[in-house]
Amino acid sequence: MNFLSDVWGFLKVRKKFWLLPLLVALLTLGALVVFSGGSAVAPFIYTLF
Amino acid sequence: MERHYILGISAYYHDSAAAVICDGVVIAAAHEERFTRKKHDAGFPAHAVRYVLEEAGVQLHELKAIAFYDKPFLKFERLLETYHAFAPAGLVSFLTSMPVWIKEKLFMRSMLHEGFAPLLAPGQTLPELYFPEHHLSHAASAFYPSPFDDAAILTIDGVGEWATTSLCKGEGAQISVLREIHFPHSLGLLYSAFTAYCGFKVNSGEYKLMGLAPYGDPESERARDFERKIRENLVDIREDGSYVLNMRYFRYATGLRMYDAARWQALFGVPPRTAESEDLGQEYMDMAFAIQNVTEDIVLRLARTARALTGCANVCLAGGVALNCVANGKLLREHVFDDVWIQPASGDAGGALGAALAVWHISLGNPRRADPARDAMHGSYLGPAFDGGQIARACRRFHAVAHVADNLDALCETVSDLLAQGKVVGWFQGRMEYGPRALGNRSILGDPRNPEMQKRLNLKIKYREGFRPFAPSVLEEYAGKYFDLHNAVSPYMLLVTDVAQSLRKPLPPDYHSLPLWDRLYWQRSSLPAITHVDMSARVQTVSRETNPRYWQLIETFRRRTGCPVLINTSFNVRGEPVVCTPEDAYLCFMRTEMDVLVLGDAILYKEEQTPLADDADWRKQYTLD
Structure with a gap:
């Protein structure tokens, strides 16, 4: 929760809300890349691109 | 009266460190x-944090605040916008850098x-965390400890979050x-690109690179041509010292290299020197000379702008480029x-x-x-010290x-x-230095009059490297007689100045x-x-008040020889951090051809020591820098 409120605070102060979709996409994709390790989610990554 | 301690840390990029202050007074840093x-x-600087807290006699949960030296989100914003x-x-660079960001x-x-x-013990909580901006941290490190009530502050480095160069005013x-x-335009990264190219x-x-620059031939057409090409193609320098890099020639914003090798080679007609083992040709010395000149020009213009904008009589410097002692010396002159x-x-x-x-x-007002x-x-003697008992234990070990x-007196004699x-x-004495320079407490010393000493x-x-x-x-009392310091002091070895005319010898016409x-x-x-090829020297002035033991040693040497100067180089070998403990010092002493080691009051002669057993491959411990 701390992280989400920090992100929100940052976007508000910097007035860079356009980064939000990019951040969400990156974090989702990044989480997949980082935590995939094995092959379970690999096909999902390939289908995204 | 309650005391307020603040811990500051830098970490996760390079040169992690910790420092602690008490009511604004610097207590320890390492x-x-x-x-x-x-x-x-x-x-994470776990050892440095433990040390500074111990030195301050405070526990983590008792701190008023903890300060991290930059703003991670702002840095991430810069990364995203740059890639975008x-x-x-x-x-490729994006895919390389993102996992570490997203994960950590x-x-x-x-x-x-x-x-x-x-x-932290169970039940103890971490004090409030603050994240001042990277360049504000640099500016604060330059201004607050300075002796000035008000001053212009110039901070120049590779990059923090967005800022690469900042001009500030400190007042009260x-x-x-x-x-x-702002990034990608960066004097620090421009200098680093040439560092990599050479x-x-x-x-x-x-x-x-800075040490190599004086080997460049100032009278050669090639050196002048390099400088002209840098100014015309790589960096557009404005009158006020602001500058714009031509990013067609650089790869650091998006790639894993500093420069575009093909474009640089086409521009300079010299291939990148890919390894330090390669011969160091005159062309790289001329290149170092050219970029050093450009760097000094930018720093001077920025300084003039800072003076005009702030109206202040004094300036404080920080950031990696402030370690360019040659530029600092020029600013002084x-x-x-x-x-x-x-x-x-x-x-x-x-x-x-x-x-x-x-x-x-700023935050607490x-x-x-x-x-x-x-x-x-x-x-800057802010690190750990070791008493006679600890030194004796290290010797016994x-x-x-x-x-x-x-x-x-006897020791100095x-x-x-x-x-x-x-x-x-x-020469290992007292508290270890904070910063890259050894200032007489973790130093290797020699006689500067000896012509064989540098080699x-x-x-x-x-x-x-021999060069x-x-x-x-x-x-301090003799500094003006030996070096053209213009009445300035240089306690931190951050000013390069000329050796006094009276000490110089004539040079051949084809020098x-x-x-x-x-x-x-x-x-x-x-x-x-200690006289560099261009008659300059990176001087440390030693004051009796700040380091009485080192001062007394040099004074005794002066009385003995008439020379109030010693060679001072950091106590380490290439690739090794400066020694911290008596054990580190002894190992370094035994692994090199150093003749004598002084640990506090103890004198150790090499010929009396037993060689270290099973230590033949100690060099593998250190990656060459």
Whole structure:
């Protein structure tokens, strides 16, 4: 929760809300890349691109 | 009265460090690399934090605040916007950097909590965390410890979040940012690109490039041509010192290299020197000379702008480029400001101290009073000290043979005799220095009058490149007689100035066209070991008040020889962090051809020691920088 409120605070102060979709996409994709390790989610990554 | 302690840390990029202040007074500061023995250690500074808290006599949960030296989200914003702006170029770099951000750096608060967790007992909570901006941390490290009530502040480095160059004004307890230059336009990265092109490591080889520059031939057409090409093609320098890099020539914003090799080669007609093992041709010396000139020009223009914008008589410097002592010396000589004060830990390690000071004065609103007589860095002797008992234990551990001097007078008499005989002495005293320079507490010393000393120190003791110069320590009282310091002091060895005319010897007419080694070993002055090929020297002025033991040693050497100058180089070998403990010092002593080691009051002679067993491959411990 701390992280989400920090992100929100940052976007508000910097007035860079356009980064939000990019951040969400990156974090989702990044989480997949980082935590995939094995092959379970690999096909999902390939289908995204 | 309740005391308020603030811990500052820098970490996760390079040169991690920790510093602690009490009610705005600097108590302790140290680099993590000194404890872990990993050069430029970038990890969480657990050892440094433990040390500074112990030195301050405070526990983690008792702190008023903890300050981290930059803003991770703002840095991430810069990364995203940069990749977005340059897309699709930079995909490889993007994919390389994102995992570490998404897994770790974006969650800096959690990472810090995890790093500090072992220092907290059950039920204790972590104090509030603050994240001052990177350049504000640098500016704070430069201004708050300075002896000035108000001053212009110039911070120049590779990059922090967005800023690469900042012009600020410090007044009382406040710092206001007046101008900034943003990434990707960066003087620090421009210099680093040339460092890489000349075959040195980025983030550590910049000193070498600076040391190489005087070997460039100022009268050669090639050196002038390089400088012209840099100005016309790589960087557009404006009258006020602001600059714009031509990003077609650089790869650091999107790639894993500093420069576009094909374009640079086409421009300069010289291939990149890919490894330090390759011969160092005159073309790279001319290139170093050219970029050094450009760097000095930008720094001077920025300084003039800072003077005009702030109206202040004095300037404070920090950031990696502030370690360019040659540029600093020029700033002093040009009298752009009445006085110049440079933070001794100007690199990112100094951000730890700056972050703590920024929180104390800016976030918490505490007043500041400068002392015009002295700065607040305590000579930068802010690291751990070891008493006689600890030194004796270290000697026993290695079965070392040590002779303890009766008193300081006797110690200085013996050591100055040894130095005058041409011996190289490891001098380990008191608190370790904060910042990259050894200032007489973790130093290797030699006689600067000895013409063989530079070669011997470089090749047999430091195991580093033979072309690199050595710096002198001179008694403050005699500094003006030996060096053209223009009445300034240089306690942190951050000013390069000329050796006094009276010490110089004539040069041959073809001096600049002589091969590197012939120039290097030409007897240019009566202090050949510390006189660089262009008659300059990176001077440390030693004051009796700040370091009485070191002062007394040099004074004894002066009475013995008439020379108030010693060679002072950091106590380490190439690739090794400066020694921290007596054990580190003994190991370094035994692994090199150093003749004598002085640990506090104990004198150890090499010939009386038993060689270290099973230590033949010690060099593998250190990656060459």
